[in-house]
Amino acid sequence: MTQKEFEERTGLKLSADGYTEVEECYMNTDLDKDAFCKLWMDNPTALKEIERKTVLVRELYEERKCLTNLLIDQAEKWSASDLRERAIAMIGEKEYLRRKIAKGYNLWDADKKLLDEILRK
Structure with missing residues (x-):
């Protein structure tokens, strides 16, 4: 997922450095873009647990x-x-x-x- 796609789905605006954390987390999961962005916004703790277990x-x-x-x-x-x-x-x-x-x-x-x-x- 690109930074632009993430920002469009979440409404957040991130610096390139800020997006690095998002990209790393996304690549460490098997979630589709929409599910990932929803979890990023609604339940970051659950997202981190999914990342850890994946x-x-x-x-x-x-x-x-x-x-x-x-x-x-x-x-x-x-x-x-x-x-x-x-x-x-x-x-x-x-x-x-x-x-x-x-x-x-x-x-x-x-x-x-x-x-x-x-x-x-």
Whole structure:
């Protein structure tokens, strides 16, 4: 959202520096422009809480992504089917296979059976 759009929706006039806080907060949420501006005016405390939780969810998503990549790598390194199963439980069969193929890992027999089942659907 541009500064002009924000000002039109809220009736506020901000300096460029003042708008920086608005823009940062807006980019840290998944709210549409109208909902964001309404909260900015009506309930800034709730908006800050939404921003905080959205940032936290994004961080947790990235952490989960890294953890599943580690599980896939370790399952490959140690031929550990329990780690493979945990990775699949976390990200699903299709994403597990996609990541494993993207890393250039050979498919295990269990992976080939899984892929065959997916392709038959």
